[in-house]
Amino acid sequence: MGDYLLLAWTWVRASAQYRTSFAVSIISSFAINALDVIAIGIVFTHVTTLGGFSLREVMFLYGTGGVSFALADMLFGNIERLSQHIRAGTFDTMLIRPVSPFVQMAADGFGAHRIGRLAQAAIVLGLALPVVPWSRAWMVPVMIVCGVVIFTAVFTLGAALQFVLVDAPELANAFTYGGVTLTQYPLSVYGGQLVRGVTYIVPLAFVNWQPALYVLGRPDPFGLPGWLRFAAPLAALLLAGVAALAWRAGIRRYRSTGS
Amino acid sequence: MADFVLYLRLFQYGFRRHSTYLAAALAGAFTNTVFGVLRAYVLIALWEARPGLAGYTIAEAVTFCFLTQGFIGPMQVFGRGLSFGDRIRSGDIAFDLVRPAPLLLWSLAEDLGRAAYLTLARSLPPSIAGAVMFTMVAPVSPWFALSFVLGIVVSFGWRYLVTLAACWTTDDRGMHTLSSLLTFFFSGMVLPLGLFPGWLRTVAEASPFAAMVQVPADMWLGADPPFSSLAFQLFWAVALLGLGALLTVAARRKVVVQGG
Numbered sequence: 207m208g209d210y211l212l213l214a215w216t217w218v219r220a221s222a223q224y225r226t227s228f229a230v231s232i233i234s235s236f237a238i239n240a241l242d243v244i245a246i247g248i249v250f251t252h253v254t255t256l257g258g259f260s261l262r263e264v265m266f267l268y269g270t271g272g273v274s275f276a277l278a279d280m281l282f283g284n285i286e287r288l289s290q291h292i293r294a295g296t297f298d299t300m301l302i303r304p305v306s307p308f309v310q311m312a313a314d315g316f317g318a319h320r321i322g323r324l325a326q327a328a329i330v331l332g333l334a335l336p337v338v339p340w341s342r343a344w345m346v347p348v349m350i351v352c353g354v355v356i357f358t359a360v361f362t363l364g365a366a367l368q369f370v371l372v373d374a375p376e377l378a379n380a381f382t383y384g385g386v387t388l389t390q391y392p393l394s395v396y397g398g399q400l401v402r403g404v405t406y407i408v409p410l411a412f413v414n415w416q417p418a419l420y421v422l423g424r425p426d427p428f429g430l431p432g433w434l435r436f437a438a439p440l441a442a443l444l445l446a447g448v449a450a451l452a453w454r455a456g457i458r459r460y461r462s463t464g465s
Numbered sequence: 466m467a468d469f470v471l472y473l474r475l476f477q478y479g480f481r482r483h484s485t486y487l488a489a490a491l492a493g494a495f496t497n498t499v500f501g502v503l504r505a506y507v508l509i510a511l512w513e514a515r516p517g518l519a520g521y522t523i524a525e526a527v528t529f530c531f532l533t534q535g536f537i538g539p540m541q542v543f544g545r546g547l548s549f550g551d552r553i554r555s556g557d558i559a560f561d562l563v564r565p566a567p568l569l570l571w572s573l574a575e576d577l578g579r580a581a582y583l584t585l586a587r588s589l590p591p592s593i594a595g596a597v598m599f600t601m602v603a604p605v606s607p608w609f610a611l612s613f614v615l616g617i618v619v620s621f622g623w624r625y626l627v628t629l630a631a632c633w634t635t636d637d638r639g640m641h642t643l644s645s646l647l648t649f650f651f652s653g654m655v656l657p658l659g660l661f662p663g664w665l666r667t668v669a670e671a672s673p674f675a676a677m678v679q680v681p682a683d684m685w686l687g688a689d690p691p692f693s694s695l696a697f698q699l700f701w702a703v704a705l706l707g708l709g710a711l712l713t714v715a716a717r718r719k720v721v722v723q724g725g
Contacts, residue, residue: 227638234642241646245655249507251662253514256507374492380499387503395510396503 209305213313221318228319235322242390243268243330257394262337263422264392269331270346270414271389274353276324282312282358283320286382289368289375298462308453311365342421348438349417353389355442356413359449360385366449369456372463385410394427401428409441471566472574479578483586490586493538498591501534505599519659524600525686529657531595532682538587539580539613540620540677542654544645546628546637547572547621553631562717569709573621580617605687608695612684615698619676622705623648629709632716647672653679673701 221228246268250261259267288311291297300310338346364378371377385408393401393415405411412434419426420435483490505527512523521529536542549572552558561568595601606612627644631637649655651674658669658679669675676698684694 230639230642234639234646237646238642238649241650241655244650248656248660248662249511252518252660253511256514257510371488371492373486373488376489376496377492380496384496384499384503387500391507396506400502400506 210309210313214316217316218318231319232322235319236326239323239326257392258427259392262334265330265334266337267392267414267418268390269327269334270349270418271353271386272327273324273331274350274413275357275386276320276327277354278357278361280317280320280324282361284315285311285361285365286378288365289372292372292463295463307457338421345417345421349414352438352442353413355446356409357385359445362449362453366452366456369460381408389413398428405430409445412438412441472570475571475574476578479575480582483579483582490583494587494590497534497537497587498594501531501591501595502598505530519657524602527595527599528601528686529682531591531601532685533654533678534591535588536678538583539617541624542648542652542678544641544648546641547576547624550628550631550637559720562720568713569625569706572625576621577617602686604685606684606691608691609681609684612681612695612698615695615702616677616681618702619673619698619705622702622709623673625709626705626712629712629716632719648674651675652677653682673705676701
């Protein structure tokens, strides 16, 4: 933990040396992600509800999923650059240092500019908060924490996959960035099979969809059991366990490229 | 004739250079397909609520979605610059500017080779997957192929300008981000431009970005009178390449070769 903070802070200070560049990065990170919200806004100029959810409710889903992803991406997202480090041979140096390679990977090149993405998602969430009834507001921080754990686990699984597929790191993007794109819209717009897949196999439905059904007081459009909406912490822990095992297995079978 | 052989070679090199990374291209195609599926469901929900929106049927909207996912590779919709960007930073660009073959045509030939390979590796898989999982419509207009190539040329013209701009700006990252922002949003990648409201739609449809994605996709769907669309693409291709040629001349004056 201390190591992580020290490494991350070093990178923040390094990038803050180039002020203009740093500011431009924050603004671009904000603007690129704002495009998704603009797209949602344009969609809602043509309809009043999408998949049975109003604009505010979709923004609530977008905001919670977005904040979770932005935090996971900022804190641990750099792990996705594993294949670059393997190919360049820099991963080898991480293995012989007295700090966990996971911590080093996550903190390496810590992108403070990703605060732009976080700010953007937080603003959308703030605008959507009026749909949350007071009595159920406690669920919002719970779902954000679970979302961070789930996305971090997905990032880690994607990285673990790169131990095997060094040449195809982009494959992981389908699950990380694909995952956050999935959570931007109510899952009721997607097909039943896809939704069962992201409920029982890759538990992205627990990032925001299932808890949001509770917060918004909605019946499950797919008729899945009601207790699932409180199962986010369980799903997050399970997935984190799987990711940790996969990461360890990856490190154990890792052979240096020798470069 | 000798020129033609040279550019053909460069085209082949561009193709071969990218074909080395087959696994990466297939991983990219897989990711593009996953995003295609997610986008398709959102569009289907929208079109089920509002049939005939923007003049598309549901099947046409789904076709639009997977076609444009397939354009990401060849048209470089994320607006990534050309490979000589690194050579500007290192200074090697000085050699490229004094070669007997102009930098513009040299990199165009290479980029077309790259696009040809990515068409096979990253356009076909999402389109086929889309056709298997959803209902898609077959191409209506035989002019699609020409429109597709023009889309690539317009995309090249734009990226050439963005890359060469690094000769004047010290930090090219902001420029690249701006480029990907504009390309992604105004090309029709985020949503079909027909859904954009009022003036935003007018601006987007007149932009060179529309010529990269929206126009070729519409050509497949047979929605437009083909010749005015092709003329629109040709206009942007000539305008951007012309501007690129002018900027190259300016860059030759700007770049100072240090002796030693």
